[in-house]
Amino acid sequence: MSKKTDTTRRAIVGATLGVGLGIGSLSLLAPVISLRPKKVVNPEDEPPKEGDLLVFATGDKTGQEITIDDLPLGGPEVLAYPKDPQSGVVKSGEKNNLVLLIRLDPAELSEEVKQYAADGTVCYSAICTHLGCAVGEWDAQRGLLLCPCHKGLFDPRKGAEVVGGPPPRPLPTLPIKLENGKPVVAGGFTSPPGVLAGTEAAGGSCTI
CATH class of the missing domain: 1.20.5 (Single alpha-helices involved in coiled-coils or other helix-helix interfaces)
Structure with a gap:
């Protein structure tokens, strides 16, 4: 060889x-x-999806399905959680699932907002993009959504754009439609809800 x-x-x-x-x-x-x-995602932690109903997150009607008649024209906003219509599970286990509904005059909405609204009713993430507090107050005089923690102001007629205070970006929109007189989720958030990495302010975080 x-x-x-x-x-x-x-x-x-x-x-x-x-x-x-x-x-x-x-x-x-x-x-x-x-x-x-x-990684297992519990049903109550799943993000909103098309077809979800919306239920009261606070108050005497907590857990009850919201109808258009529950929303006063011109505000204030109503805090809500999505609810899976098949299982009946309310998705309240995830903080970023908290949303707000507010019913406005359709003529006052910007063209961009109208495509996500239903008969003047708009739905936004209720988690402030500054430090994660709940945007749960209404400035009736100026017609603006107010975060009570650091006075962030958002204009619901213009895509919840920031018009005052420290928030670094608008509240993400959750598209909705009307079915049988009830606001129903029509798609996912237009951008990630809550505080994004790299945009946090110094000094910790807020709680709902």
Whole structure:
């Protein structure tokens, strides 16, 4: 046998062993990977989805489905959580699922807002983009949504744009439609709700 033939044979055997060891290593890793815990999202933590109903988040009617007649024309806003119509689960386990509904004159809404509204009713994330407080107050004199923690102001007629205070961005919109006299979720948030990484202010966070 020539030296060249012997060298070639050794190379082939070495390569075969290498592939075999590689496959063996992968097969050993597979059970380990499968043992990693899978992230389980509880039904009450799931984000709003198309078809969800909206229920009162606070007050005497907590948990009851909201109708258009429950929303006073011209404000104030009503805090709400989405509810899965099939399972009946209220998605109150996730802070960023808290939303607000406010019924306004359709003629006052910007063209962009109208495409997400239903008969003048608009729905926004109720979590302030500044430090995560609940935007739960209404400045009736100026017709603005107010975050009580640091006086952030949002204009609901113009996509909840920031018109005062420290919030770094508008409240995300949740598209809605009307079905049987009730506001129903028509899609996901137009942008991520809550406080985004890199936009937090110093000094901690707020709670609802």
